[in-house]
Amino acid sequence: xxxxxxxxxxxxxxxxxxxxxxxxxxxxxxxxxxxxxxxxxxxxxxxxxxxxxxxxxxxxxxxxxxxxxxxxxxxxxxxxxxxxxxxxxxxxxxxxxxxxxxxxxxxxxxxxxxxxxxxxxxxxxxxxxxxxxxxxxxxxxxxxxxxxxxxxxxxxxxxxxxxxxxxxxxxxxxxxxxxxxxxxxxxxxxxx
Amino acid sequence: xxxxxxxxxxxxxxxxxxxxxxxxxxxxxxxxxxxxxxxxxxxxxxxxxxxxxxxxxxxxxxxxxxxxxxxxxxxxxxxxxxxxxxxxxxxxxxxxxxxxxxxxxxxxxxxxxxxxxxxxxxxxxxxxxxxxxxxxxxxxxxxxxxxxxxxxxxxxxxxxxxxxxxxxxxxxxxxxxxxxxxxxxxxxxxxx
DNA sequence: TAACTTCCATACGCAGGCGTATGGAAAGGC
DNA sequence: GCCTTTCCATACGCCTGCGTATGGAAGTTA
Numbered sequence: 001x002x003x004x005x006x007x008x009x010x011x012x013x014x015x016x017x018x019x020x021x022x023x024x025x026x027x028x029x030x031x032x033x034x035x036x037x038x039x040x041x042x043x044x045x046x047x048x049x050x051x052x053x054x055x056x057x058x059x060x061x062x063x064x065x066x067x068x069x070x071x072x073x074x075x076x077x078x079x080x081x082x083x084x085x086x087x088x089x090x091x092x093x094x095x096x097x098x099x100x101x102x103x104x105x106x107x108x109x110x111x112x113x114x115x116x117x118x119x120x121x122x123x124x125x126x127x128x129x130x131x132x133x134x135x136x137x138x139x140x141x142x143x144x145x146x147x148x149x150x151x152x153x154x155x156x157x158x159x160x161x162x163x164x165x166x167x168x169x170x171x172x173x174x175x176x177x178x179x180x181x182x183x184x185x186x187x188x189x190x191x192x
Numbered sequence: 193x194x195x196x197x198x199x200x201x202x203x204x205x206x207x208x209x210x211x212x213x214x215x216x217x218x219x220x221x222x223x224x225x226x227x228x229x230x231x232x233x234x235x236x237x238x239x240x241x242x243x244x245x246x247x248x249x250x251x252x253x254x255x256x257x258x259x260x261x262x263x264x265x266x267x268x269x270x271x272x273x274x275x276x277x278x279x280x281x282x283x284x285x286x287x288x289x290x291x292x293x294x295x296x297x298x299x300x301x302x303x304x305x306x307x308x309x310x311x312x313x314x315x316x317x318x319x320x321x322x323x324x325x326x327x328x329x330x331x332x333x334x335x336x337x338x339x340x341x342x343x344x345x346x347x348x349x350x351x352x353x354x355x356x357x358x359x360x361x362x363x364x365x366x367x368x369x370x371x372x373x374x375x376x377x378x379x380x381x382x383x384x
Numbered sequence: 385t386a387a388c389t390t391c392c393a394t395a396c397g398c399a400g401g402c403g404t405a406t407g408g409a410a411a412g413g414c
Numbered sequence: 415g416c417c418t419t420t421c422c423a424t425a426c427g428c429c430t431g432c433g434t435a436t437g438g439a440a441g442t443t444a
Contacts, residue, residue, distance in 0.1 A: 018391080034311045036228075041431065052392045055433070114360050115307030119226045128362045158377050161357030162350055168306045168360070169353065170320045184342075185350050191383055210421080233401065244422045247403070 019057045021047060022064070023071045030068070031109055035116040038065070069126055072113055076130050090144035094159075095186055097141070101163040102182045103175070111167045135160050145190070155189045211249040213239055214256070215263045222260070223301055227308040230257070261318055264305055268322055282336035286351075287378055289333070293355040294374045295367070303359045327352050337382070347381045 025046050029037045040054045040061055047053075058064040087093055117123035138160055142152035162185070171178065217238050221229045232246045232253055239245075250256040279285055309315035330352055334344035354377070363370065 039431065050393050056391060111310065115310055118303065118307055124362055131361055154376050154380065158354055161361065162354045164360055165353030165356030168356055169323055170316055184346050188346065242423055248421060
């Protein structure tokens with residue numbers, strides 16, 4: 001799996017142990033200032049170590065960034081599917097998901113990930129895979145709410161891309177107003 | 193207006209004359225590979241000249257990029273408002289705009305502009321101004337189509353952000369399929 | 385305690401991209 | 415026909431960030 005061909009460590013998987021802190025630092029830096037801020041020496045300073053550490057854990061910056069994307073993809077699928085301690089009624093689930101989208105707006109990595117990966121075919125495909133998973137999840141919600149496959153597709157696509165677009169727009173409104181608006185928009189999507 | 197304090201040229205406004213080619217080259221490079229590809233030496237190579245030209249026309253890269261953004265903003269408002277040789281019926285105008293969004297998807301600068309400006313307050317505000325103009329245009333279309341102000345706001349926001357999100361997603365479908373889908377989605381938005 | 389592994393510090397070389405200094409060609413003005 | 419202005423070429427210095435080489439500290443194993 002790993003490209004590094006050094007001897008296998010004795011314990012189960014200690015490779016990720018300290019490498020993870022680099023990955024987390026990268027995601028944080030990415031969210032704050034874009035991929036341009038993800039520089040090995042800067043991350044090292046953030047982590048209180050030196051480049052020596054980085055180049056022990058990772059081959060080079062390029063491979064590191066690949067791992068960063070995969071790392072995001074992993075915990076991204078986990079979050080979407082894991083966070084589903086949602087209500088039982090499908091309509092209410094749709095509302096809950098929509099509310100989640102609005103609330104987690106600022107904490108969301110999506111716009112940063114997309115802005116970064118937009119110009120790399122490989123990375124674009126990784127993101128597309130995540131999109132597919134999320135879309136199908138949304139579509140199934142609409143189907144469970146009683147919509148036909150075509151109808152559910154339409155609504156899920158509309159909602160998902162709407163949510164994505166939302167994140168790229170500067171919004172100044174207070175949270176409760178945004179939530180009410182989102183609610184009204186979901187109403188629209190729930191019409192037969 | 194201009195920050196350069198050299199003597200005023202005799203003719204009306206020749207300053208932009210040759211500077212525009214740099215701005216256009218910048219937009220093209222931006223669309224192809226992101227802001228990272230907008231390097232003065234690379235643009236120079238694209239234009240068949242050297243850096244000497246660049247630093248005659250512009251103070252430095254930073255100010256140049258500011259001008260690039262303003263340049264985009266200008267022709268962006270012109271396009272949105274100028275392209276309105278659209279039909280008379282408001283509903284048909286909405287459809288026409290939606291179709292335009294789908295068709296010009298690839299040619300659109302928006303995702304590249306946003307990916308670039310996302311981490312700069314000043315630039316973000318410039319983009320927000322454009323967003324406002326476009327949104328109000330869309331909202332007025334829905335109002336003209338008979339919707340209340342609130343209702344039109346809702347629908348315009350939904351449509352605009354949907355269109356924005358669309359551009360960040362890798363789409364593999366053929367054009368006519370995408371157009372039909374967009375049509376069905378506009379139907380949804382046009383329900384009372 | 386000697387050897388080995390793991391993890392990081394230090395120091396350096398190197399390339400790329402920015403900006404500047406300077407000269408020069410072409411095109412008018414007078 | 416000179417002088418000025420406009421525009422660009424050439425050449426250079428500099429700084430930043432990447433990667434590498436090497437050593438060393440702490441823990442582990444035998």
